Amino acid sequence: MRGVRRVALGMAFSFFVLSLGLVYWQVVQSNTLLDNPANRRLILLESRVTRGGIFDRNGEIIAQTQTIKGKKVRVYPNGEMYEPTLGYSTVRLGAAGLEGSLANWLMGVKDATATQSIQQLFSLPRQGDDVVLTLDSHLQSVAYNALKGKKGAAVAIDPKTGEVLALVSQPGYNPTNLDDHWKDIIKQTQEKPLDNRALSLYPPGSTMKVVTSASLFRSGINTTNLYDCKGSTIINGQVIPEQNLEVHGWVNYNKALADSCNTYFATFGVQAGDKSFLSAVKGFGFGQKIPFELNVPVSQITNSPKVPETLSTNLLAASCFGQGEVLVSPFQMALITAGIANHGVIMTPHIVERVLDPSQTVQYEQEPQPWLTALSKDEADKITSAMVTAVTDGTASPGALPDVQVAAKTGSAEPGGNQPTHAWYIAFAPAEAPRIAVAVFVEHGGTGGAAAAPIARQIIEEALARK
Template sequence: MRGVRRVALGMAFSFFMLSLGLVYWQVVQADTLLENPANRRLILMENRVNRGGIFDRNGEILAQNQTSNGKKVRVYPKGEMYEPLLGYSSVKYGSSGLEGSTADWLLGVRNATPTQTVQQLFALPRQGNDVVLTLDSRLQTIAYNALKGKMGAAVAIDPQTGKVLAMVSQPSFDPTSLEENWANINSRVQERPFENRAFSLFPPGSVMKVVTSAALFRSGINTTDLYESTGSAIINGQTINEQNGKAFGWVNYNMALANSSNAYFATFGVQAGDKNFLSAVKGFGFGQKIPFELDVRMSSITKADKLPAKLTTNLLAASTFGQGEVLVTPFHMALIAAGIANHGVIMTPHLVERVLDPTQTVIFEPKPQPWLTALSKEEADKITSAMVTAVTDGTAAPGALPNVQVAGKTGSAEPGGDVPTHGWYIAFAPAEAPRIAVAVMVENGGTGGGAAAPIARQIMQEALSQKVGDKL
């Protein structure tokens, strides 16, 4: 009898553990599983669920289900313009991008309405929700056309709300007839069309100097003092060259940022010390996960540690002007520009403007939320002033707009090896009351002023040309 009891207790315990497992995966982890693009249940559900549409902020269709020859198909009227950000939804290949991350909304399983819940319970056909994005097709079109034929990314953000207004990655792909064209798209190995370069890591070059600026301010260095730029500087046995070996003469902080003096920022960055530098980069979000609807790779200071406790003198010197081992995403640089524009506060970025149920009732609408306070208002004002000087009398001049004060910064980042530099440009406008912040990176494009600034200028010009109250 004792043996029978042990067997019975063992079976009861096994059933109990199995029940706990089912509760954990079906209840506790239900939303996590549903949000995972690898979950094929979401894809298979589409046999009986009409996936909702995806729209830009002005109602333009970006993705929508249609019926062709009695078969439900997903259509993308804008072609490759929104890829790979928008992603795809395929029974054969799963889902990616926003099609994957917002699938629970689009299929009506997240915060389902009572009607959707009943339909889901009895496996009845039903209509999913529509997702309206913060993106503006007018800006997206400008950015896409300007970047077409190059490799790189362009991101535009509303600095006051964190709304992403445009995001382009090139080269991209056309999601139309994805399954038929899958092999062809994958064969473009050098172009990496499925990679969203806005979320990829690159050395930032001199756009990093706006971050280093905070370390200089907090160290007590007098930024009005003059420094003689002679074309190079030797720090701890390491030669720091100005771009093209150019000597800028006597410069203060404003002119050093405007002319993009590597020697100035390396010299005073080392003087400020690694503690001030690392504190500054942490304040801007390095080594931290960016809260966002999509996965963004974490920006880092060193290969061994994304946010180390200390830096050697030589690595600190190189890091101050965005070389060494520093890596950052174009998306993060857009947030950094937006934070300076917003008096030092980086808002939590978001792509979903609102979600509408099948009756077009709003069931989700995020509110603007701060993410980080990277700078004090006084610090942000100092950097803004120097960025304005960079546009009016420095390397950032190619990003200037008529009758508008633009704050900008160029960067030419050496990726290593015998290849051209990555061209960077970050900016916001109008400088005194910013409505848009942008970051553009052209992979192996050369100088930031030559390759990236003209693209940023076109995006800002389009944004500021919209009438007041015209939704932008």
């Protein structure tokens, strides 16, 4: 009898634990499950739910479901212009990109209206919500066409709000009838069209010097003092060369950033110390998850997502000018640039402007919010001044615009091995009252001034003309 009682108690306890698990996953963690693009329930709902449309900030259609010959078809009017950021959604392949991460809105299951809830309860056909993005199709088109034929990325952000105005990765793919040409896409192992290069990690090269600048300022180093650049220097037995062993001669901080002097930043970065440098990089978001609608890998200083407690002298010296083990995404470099433009405050980036239910009532609207305070206003002003000098009298001059003062920094990052350098260009404008911040990356493109600056210039010019 006692044995039967134990079995009964054991079964009752098991059912209790299972019930707790069901409550946890179906109630407490329900939004987490819905937010997961791997949740095929959202894909299977497509048979009775008309997926909502995706629009740019001006109302231009980016993705929409149409009924063609009695069958629902997802239509992408711009072809590959928004890929792979936009992503796809098919029953066979699942979902990716924004089509995946925003599926809960698009299928009308997140914060559903009363009508949607009733329709969902009785498995009735219904309409999902429309999502309006912060992206500007005109800027997206300029960036896309400027990058076409190259491997790379371009990101444009409003520094005051954190709105993502353009997010381009090349090469991309055409999402129309994706099931039919999926095999051809995955065979492109060199081009990797499914990889979002804007959200991938690369060595930043000399664009990292804007981050290192904060370390110099805070360590008490007099940045007005002159330093004699002789084309290379030796730090702890390690040779630090300038690009092409160029001799910059006597430079202060402003001119060192403008001329992109490696030896200056390595020398004074080491003098400032690893604690100062690591504190500065944390302030800019290294080692932290970026709060964004798409997953962005954590930018890192060493071969670990976590910012280390210490750095060796040699690794510190290399890290100060963006080499060593430093890896950053173009998206994060755009945020860093936007932070400098916004007097040191990095706003929380977002790509969703608002969500509208089927009756076009606003269900959700994003409000600008600060994410990090990376710099004081004085520090941001000093970096801005040096970035302006880089455009007026330095390596960033190919990004200059008539009648508009641009602040910018170039980068030529060594990827390792016998390969051409990656080309970087970060910029914002107008320098005195910034309205746009950009980061452009061209994989194995050579120098930032030659390969990336012309692309950034086109994006900035279009943005300022439109506003």
